[in-house]
Amino acid sequence: MSFDSLGLTTEILKALQEQNFTTPTPIQKQAIPIVLSGKDLIASAQTGTGKTAGFALPILQKLTELQNNTSKNDDSRKSKRPLHALILAPTRELAAQIGDNIRDYSRYLSIRSLVVFGGVSINPQMMKLRGGVDILIATPGRLLDLVQKNAVDLSTVKVLVLDEADRMLDMGFIHDIRRVIAKLPKKRQNLMFSATFSNEIKGLSQTILHEPETIAVAKENSTSEQIKQYVHHVDKSRKRELLSYLIGKNQWQQVLIFTRTKYGANHLAEQLTKDGIKTSAIHGNKSQGARTKALADFKTGQIKALVATDIAARGLDIELLPYVVNYDLPQVAEDYVHRIGRTGRAQNSGQAVSLVCIDELPQLKAIEKLIKTSIPEMKTDGFTVNPHIKAAPKQKITQRSNKK
Template identity: 70%
Template sequence: MSFDSLGLSADILRAVAEQGYREPTPIQRQAIPVVLSGRDLLASAQTGTGKTAGFTLPLLQKLSTQAASGRGRRPVRALILTPTRELAAQIGENVRDYSKYLELRSLVVFGGVSINPQMMKLRGGVDILVATPGRLLDLEHQNAVDLSQIEVLVLDEADRMLDMGFIHDIRRVLAKLPAKRQNLLFSATFSDDIKTLAEKLLHNPEQVEVARRNTASEQVSQLVHFVDKKRKRELLSQLIGEGNWQQVLVFTRTKHGANHLAEQLNKDGITAAAIHGNKSQGARTRALADFKTGAIRVLVATDIAARGLDIEELPHVVNYELPNVAEDYVHRIGRTGRAAATGAALSLVCVDEHKLLRDIERLLKREIPRMAVPGYEPDPSIKAEPIQNGRGQQQQPRGRGRGQGGAPSSARPQGDKRAPQPRRQGQPAQGDRPARPSRRPAAKKTGTA
């Protein structure tokens, strides 16, 4: 099947061809006709399989053939909600690429940057708005955006939004949308929480699932190396150097750990930068751009980047520390082996992380192959210690209680602190979580989103 057979316009097909795409992926083949038909959709696919084009292409088709009436200010007709800045920027780039021959305007809004330019662009009229929940509500509170004429709502990476505690913000957004609209919910997994959200949001939806729940791509080779915690950085530097790895995405559990590892790698002569929620948007953008161009060899990231990074033919992902939540392992290694490419994922596992590894292998329903580098055998006399989170506290027991935001408390990475925390008026938000603005006149900058 080719894109020509999916009912897309010549202008969209021309833009798709210029991006080098010839045949739609399975999720695109199944999702595009459903979206064009006007039905609600609940879709799940492995990360890196083309979910974004699965909703952006038919969305552009619908909006371009059903133009808004009038010559005045354009109403926002399509809203795409995403959990992180990086993912919002990636989707916005795709929308611009695919709509380059259409008379449609799009805008990406997220926190960490001045809100005023975003308000100015909204005044000029926007057809498609890509937003993180916090910044969208900031703009709505200041009457900078009108959501009353939304025709299509897309929740992308909805499971990550629930994990990050955005459920209350999502509910606030939904309350401001017209009752009659098309709803598209895209997720890497069909968790129980996602199914609950879908039951409330979607009306008689078509369901598309092109991969088993929480499965890793078969195009990614996975390996585990057991090594003492204090020797991980030394082993990583040796593997990068001896293997001549030129582009490596490394995951840590905490922001402090990401900063420290990047500093140590630079001291080893390996160019590296860290990317996480406490970095300014400018620093995050520069680090990602340098990584894509090869100016730096290693990008050290927390799980905030596990969904939003789209790097063509990324060859190596390293779990310097295993995630506290097994599902995040799948999302991390999904940064490589995207589309038709292959990739390699290596996990450096110390004695503290044996239980986390068992959880991951139970999720994958198989044992990950082991490897060993001579000289880095773990010391059997070292005993396991409780895993520390970003504030130097022990990891909480992984119970089934429910935390803020409606997501299981065990489902949030302890180190990245993305769940909303009680805070005083004006206190900065943590990670990618926005502070709720007051009704007073806006300052030039608001919290991150």
């Protein structure tokens, strides 16, 4: 199957061809016809499967058809554009990435899209909204701020997209989401995308979606087959030394590293920089400008390593990212899947290495239970674990429950 067979306009196909997108991914094959049909949809897809195009392309197609049908009326061109599609995303990074993708796909269309999120001045966003936009990509909090200031009218929305809905629930956005939905027309199309089908997600879908079609393109909580996973047991005090050694010895040119805390991210970035590895940190305490610059420098190769907290576990789209390192294992086992999903995207291969000290063995056990496989070990001469070191007092290890 090719994109040509999915009923997309020649302008969209031209934009896809320029990005070397010729064959739709499984989620795109299934989602695009459903969205074009006007039905509601709930889809479970691993990160990196191309789900953004799965909803963005048919929305652009429907918008183009709508414009063509109304273009005969000259008065419609002079009036302010009504908002057609609203896309909600949990993080600034994901919202920005969706916006970039939509701009790429709509390069040859007369479509206006805008991304809005907090952490930056609201006034420029209000100015851009005055002329009207067709598609608005927003984080829930900033969208409600704009609604309160009467800067955006949600009464004309025909399509609502909730992207990474499970992440939005985890981040406590459920009340904001319900406040947004209360301001939307009752008659609309609803599309929900989530990495997992937990009972919480199913419960939310029942209150928002109407007789939805369901798609699941990957086994729940599974990891991509394109990602080679390894565990490297190491003493906690030697993690940074081992990481520097692995980056240098293996000549890793681009590695995304996850730590558990913001302080840990800053400290590790400073230490790696002292080791001669150009590194930046990205987390919630960084300004939006600093986060955007760090990500841009990482993508262009100006820095070799990017240290991130779990705020970046989803929403970062780094083309051909070869390496992910779990410097600290996550406390919630599901976050492991989302972290390593930054690599091995689409048809590309990747490698994920977890540096595990004795204190983190319970987390490792929970992760392997979740993904239903044992992660093979990697060993490095000179970094044998000291058998005399005892584990610290046990911490509670969690998995997100599927029980109500």
